[in-house]
Amino acid sequence: MPDDPTRPPPQPTPPWDAAEDPSRLPFRKWTPLVSGMLFGLLLRLAFSGAAGSRWSAMVGAFIWLAPLATGAITVYLAERQQRRSWSYYAWAPALASALVVIGSLLVLIEGLICAIVIVPLFTFMGMAGGLCMGLVCRLTRWPRHAAYGFAALPLAAALVLPHGAPAQLGQVERSLWINAPASAVWQGINDIRNIQPHEVAASWTHRIGVPPPVEAVTVQEGDQRVRKSRWAKGVHFDEIIQDWEPNRHVRWTYRFTPDSVPPGALDDHVAIxxxxxxLNDTAYTLTPEAGGTRLHLRISYRLSTDFNTYANWWAQALLDSFAQTLLQLYKARLEGQV
Incomplete structure (x- = not known):
């Protein structure tokens, strides 16, 4: 039959795939946010593979895309209730993504160090996913299809993206003047014991869960000098001396054994x-200056992640804090002996 010119044109369906009366849908105020968080936790469980595998929680498919999908699902479910504001598209997905990290921490599948490091990135990417889904809901009539796509994206990316993260090298350098002769500073570097928690309390590296040092003593093993380092929580490892110039310069590399880091002492994802x-190597250089000694510390390291730029910022901040704390420890110990 030909169209009746007197009949009013059909009204477009709501772009958010809601039923005729969204208020009748079985959702409550916080259900979208909680559901988004639970979806993110399911993704975290899916990415619980061994370190170095394509299903590890450190791969880019999870780090970048899981919070993006979490934010998108949160907004999609919220839009099925009612039209939301642009501010909702930002804060609700950001909160849901942050709760994924907190939830992972509470159920003991994530460590404190990793949780603190990753929550800013998760929050940002969750917000991005929410804003993208909000745009889809306002401009298209296929938000359900988009939601399915966002949900499947991390899993699909894990299957198709190249496996193996590039290595990035970096270093941190710090120096501090100490009112003590070079010979005393040299002795302090090679024989420091009974380090108390309050002596390293200023370092937020240790506040977020990195075990503090307890002692380090250089010994002779055959024809090789080895600095025996022991940290809290049973962490212990050897520092193999590579350069040795008494009262001037020392450099070492690291040797770890299978029992160097007991289970739970460090997050698996940031284990040295x-x-x-x-850690590649560490070097101290001693220079006489103004009646005392300037102690220079350099720490070099290697990162191998799918988010090296972001991870390097944290590595620089953490190692810088650690380096400053070590130098202050030597300064306090040695100047207290003068």
Missing amino acids: GGAYFD
């Missing part, structure tokens, strides 16, 4: 010598 992070 692991798939994602390692």
Whole structure:
């Protein structure tokens, strides 16, 4: 039959795939946010593979795309209730993504160090996903299809993206003047014991869960000098002396054994010598200055992640804090002996 010119044109369906009366849908105020968080936790469980595998929580498919999908699902479910504001598209997905990290921490599948490091990135990417889904809901009539796409994106990316993260090298350098002769500083570097928690309390590296040092003593093993380092929580490892100029310069590399880092002492994702992070070497240089000694510390490291730029910012901040704390420890110890 031909169209009746007197009949009013059909009204477009709501772009958010809602039923005729969205208020009748079985959602409550906080259900979209909680559901988005639970979806993100399911993705975290899916990415619980061993370090270095394509299903590890450190791969780019999870780090970048899981919070993006979490934010998108949060907004999609909220839009099925009612039209939301642009501010909602930002804060609700950001909160849901942050709660994924907190939830992972509470159920003991994530460590404190990793949680603190990753929550800013998760929050930002969750917000981006929410804003993208908000745009889809306002401009298209296929938000459900888009939501399915966002949900499947992390899993699909894990299957198709190249496996293996590039290595990035970096270093941190700090120096401090100490009112003590070079010989005393040299002795302090090679034999420091009974380090108390309050002596390193200023370092927020240790506040977020990195075990503090307890002692370090250089010994002779055959024809090799080895600095025996022991940290809290049972962490212990050897520092193999590579350069040795008494009262002037010392440099060492690291040797870890299978029992160097007991389970739970460090997050698996940031374990020294692991798939994602390692210390290459450390060097101290002593220079006489103004009646005392300027102690220069250099720490070099390796990162191997799918988000090296972001991870390097944290590595610089953490190692810088650690380096400053070590130098202050030597200064306090040695000047207290003068």
